[in-house]
Amino acid sequence: MSLENKVIEKMKVSLNGKILEASNPRARRIFVKVKPEAFKDAVKFLVEDLNVKHLSTITGMDLGEKIELIYHFAFQGAISISLKVDVPKESPRIPSIVNLVPGAILYEREVHDVLGVNFEGHPDLSRLILPEDWPEGVYPLRKEYSPEDLRKLLSKNGGKS
Amino acid sequence: MELVKWALKKSPWLIHFNTGGCNGCDIELVAALTPRFDVERFGILLEGSPRHADILAVTGPVTQQVKKRLLRIYEQMPEPKYVIAVGSCACSGAPFKDCYNVHSGIDAVIPVDVYVPGCPPKPEAIIDGIAKLLEKIKGRKSDVSRK
Amino acid sequence: MEANPRMGYGSIIKIPFGPQHPALKEPEHFTFEVEGNIIVDVKPRLGYNHRGIEKAMEVRTYIQNIYLAERICGICSDAHTTCYCQAIEELLGVEAPPRAKYIRVIIAELERIHSHSLWVGIAAHEIGFDTLFMHVWRDRETIMDILEFISGNRVHYAMNTIGGVRRDISSDMIPKIKKGLDFLEERIKDYIKIIETDPTIRKRTVNVGVLKPKDAIELCAVGPTLRASGIKNDVRKDDPYAAYDEIPFNVITNDGCDVFARIIVRCEEMLESVNMIRYALDNLPSGRLRVRVPLAVPAGEVVSRVEAPRGELIHYARSNGTSRPERYKIRSPTLGNIPALCKMLLGQHVADIPIVLAGIDPCFACMDRIAIVDTKTRKRRVMNFEELRRFSQRWRKTH
Numbered sequence: 188m189s190l191e192n193k194v195i196e197k198m199k200v201s202l203n204g205k206i207l208e209a210s211n212p213r214a215r216r217i218f219v220k221v222k223p224e225a226f227k228d229a230v231k232f233l234v235e236d237l238n239v240k241h242l243s244t245i246t247g248m249d250l251g252e253k254i255e256l257i258y259h260f261a262f263q264g265a266i267s268i269s270l271k272v273d274v275p276k277e278s279p280r281i282p283s284i285v286n287l288v289p290g291a292i293l294y295e296r297e298v299h300d301v302l303g304v305n306f307e308g309h310p311d312l313s314r315l316i317l318p319e320d321w322p323e324g325v326y327p328l329r330k331e332y333s334p335e336d337l338r339k340l341l342s343k344n345g346g347k348s
Numbered sequence: 349m350e351l352v353k354w355a356l357k358k359s360p361w362l363i364h365f366n367t368g369g370c371n372g373c374d375i376e377l378v379a380a381l382t383p384r385f386d387v388e389r390f391g392i393l394l395e396g397s398p399r400h401a402d403i404l405a406v407t408g409p410v411t412q413q414v415k416k417r418l419l420r421i422y423e424q425m426p427e428p429k430y431v432i433a434v435g436s437c438a439c440s441g442a443p444f445k446d447c448y449n450v451h452s453g454i455d456a457v458i459p460v461d462v463y464v465p466g467c468p469p470k471p472e473a474i475i476d477g478i479a480k481l482l483e484k485i486k487g488r489k490s491d492v493s494r495k
Numbered sequence: 496m497e498a499n500p501r502m503g504y505g506s507i508i509k510i511p512f513g514p515q516h517p518a519l520k521e522p523e524h525f526t527f528e529v530e531g532n533i534i535v536d537v538k539p540r541l542g543y544n545h546r547g548i549e550k551a552m553e554v555r556t557y558i559q560n561i562y563l564a565e566r567i568c569g570i571c572s573d574a575h576t577t578c579y580c581q582a583i584e585e586l587l588g589v590e591a592p593p594r595a596k597y598i599r600v601i602i603a604e605l606e607r608i609h610s611h612s613l614w615v616g617i618a619a620h621e622i623g624f625d626t627l628f629m630h631v632w633r634d635r636e637t638i639m640d641i642l643e644f645i646s647g648n649r650v651h652y653a654m655n656t657i658g659g660v661r662r663d664i665s666s667d668m669i670p671k672i673k674k675g676l677d678f679l680e681e682r683i684k685d686y687i688k689i690i691e692t693d694p695t696i697r698k699r700t701v702n703v704g705v706l707k708p709k710d711a712i713e714l715c716a717v718g719p720t721l722r723a724s725g726i727k728n729d730v731r732k733d734d735p736y737a738a739y740d741e742i743p744f745n746v747i748t749n750d751g752c753d754v755f756a757r758i759i760v761r762c763e764e765m766l767e768s769v770n771m772i773r774y775a776l777d778n779l780p781s782g783r784l785r786v787r788v789p790l791a792v793p794a795g796e797v798v799s800r801v802e803a804p805r806g807e808l809i810h811y812a813r814s815n816g817t818s819r820p821e822r823y824k825i826r827s828p829t830l831g832n833i834p835a836l837c838k839m840l841l842g843q844h845v846a847d848i849p850i851v852l853a854g855i856d857p858c859f860a861c862m863d864r865i866a867i868v869d870t871k872t873r874k875r876r877v878m879n880f881e882e883l884r885r886f887s888q889r890w891r892k893t894h
Contacts, residue, residue, distance in 0.1 A: 318449065
């Protein structure tokens with residue numbers, strides 16, 4: 188069995204029925220989707236059992252009624268393990284993982300900025316990349332805004348667009 | 349004071365400001381200042397403070413974050429003052445036209461005297477733009493207030 | 496060659512100007528909380544060159560997005576297009592032909608040399624060693640010439656396309672490239688000698704900005720910053736792409752954990768890159784430069800990683816069967832090093848901010864102002880980088 192498949196099997200055992208999808212589309216690529224209630228345990232498993240310390244980044248995606256969060260870990264720098272979890276768009280929140288992965292601190296802040304996800308327990312979710320005068324509650328990467336809609340906001344703040 | 353006389357009495361001082369671009373134009377602007385291309389032979393000196401500068405060379409597409417700063421730098425420059433937009437972003441914001449945090453070039457914020465397009469423009473093109481600006485300066489008979 | 500402290504990088508990264516207008520709210524990139532002049536906390540606040548590229552990519556075709564990806568950063572644009580094109584190729588289920596993969600390595604390593612040498616000049620400038628800065632930037636023109644010779648452009652080489660590369664490196668071009676590499680190799684070796692022996696450089700960088708290996712790992716640092724803390728991770732070796740699994744090279748590490756180690760790692764990486772390019776040129780496979788690809792990309796998702804000059808670059812893409820991506824996510828290496836940067840600044844003197852900041856080789860053009868807050872008096876002063884650099888150089892002369 189390949190290393191990637193071993194990892195998937197171990198996760199399945201550890202998370203006992205809480206895995207929604209798992210795939211190994213090619214060498215060094217794993218994608219695993221977990222139920223929200225198993226999210227923290229899944230991260231704990233990766234960090235403590237598999238000793239995966241490196242988080243490359245966190246992707247957020249607006250899927251309509253849900254926001255999908257994808258945590259891109261790197262096992263020994265080599266195998267990319269993308270851990271996916273959905274949160275409802277109506278109230279998008281998930282526990283922060285900075286106590287397990289200190290390097291997550293700015294990635295969570297960035298997703299909060301552009302998608303409005305609340306990472307509970309994060310020490311400082313203040314603006315990271317959006318400008319100071321960007322309107323509150325407008326999350327640019329949500330699908331309800333087109334680039335034109337967002338640029339109109341820019342001209343409201345002065346200057347042509 | 350006659351502008352022509354001014355231009356001959358003193359070398360123009362140039363300052364450079366990046367408004368959120370990719371740094372491509374900045375690399376080539378700085379290269380224009382290094383010995384190989386040597387814009388100093390035109391009498392341009394690179395200066396630090398806007399309060400003493402004559403020419404503002406701007407790169408980048410003007411992100412919302414930086415817009416006010418650009419305005420303030422421009423306001424701090426004494427008259428007569430001139431602006432060169434270096435690169436396609438500075439000219440029109442072109443590569444980033446769908447991007448929500450970006451204005452459509454520098455002239456959306458401050459007046460521009462010379463546009464140097466390119467992505468990025470080569471150092472020779474930048475120097476050409478500066479030379480054209482110097483001609484423009486010398487060609488004026490009187491100072492035109494820019495309000 | 497005369498060193499002119501007014502020229503060069505100082506003009507890129509700042510426009511110095513007078514006191515802060517109290518009514519204007521323009522957040523600085525970093526706010527440093529200090530006790531006396533010692534840093535006790537660092538708060539990052541980026542956004543200067545946040546343009547909204549990820550959103551724009553959703554309304555453009557995959558071909559148009561190559562040009563947008565290239566312009567994320569003018570110094571590592573090839574790393575971004577390599578990462579991008581690989582991602583889309585994987586979604587399409589195609590591979591670039593062998594000759595294209597070797598050419599991708601050659602261009603990527605030329606870019607690494609270009610980026611690292613640009614940075615060595617900047618580091619020299621931060622320390623006040625402007626003669627070295629001018630020499631390095633003059634020698635760097637050799638790399639710019641080679642890149643222009645191959646691609647037609649000095650910056651944004653546009654070599655990559657989905658399915659392969661757009662231009663060839665023909666055998667008659669090779670002698671000229673190798674001549675440039677020979678020259679650069681000698682010069683890089685000279686820089687290393689200077690850097691290792693010059694007491695000023697050592698004084699400003701040894702034991703400055705220390706990042707312990709445990710912190711480097713926990714804070715998810717990348718690139719030379721990570722490797723200068725002794726951690727042997729490099730995407731080219733760990734998660735090979737293009738032709739890196741066929742081209743022998745060493746991953747450069749250094750146990751110094753300080754700014755000095757970061758300088759040495761980058762210099763030695765340049766020497767490795769020279770050798771890799773020579774090997775690739777000598778072993779360039781024959782064959783096509785690209786495969787044809789359809790406009791529409793089947794639904795799927797992909798993670799693409801490359802080792803950009805500044806470290807691990809990661810792109811994530813989700814496709815939906817059309818010619819436009821559903822989602823395209825980019826994490827540049829500099830963002831990956833900000834938490835580590837904040838850590839290595841703790842306990843440092845304000846005068847060391849410029850060289851430590853420069854030490855991670857930040858890829859934003861925006862390091863022009865910082866705020867310093869005294870924890871006892873809560874007084875806040877804003878300094879521009881030029882003021883800070885001058886203060887640093889003056890202070891370091893006597894301490």
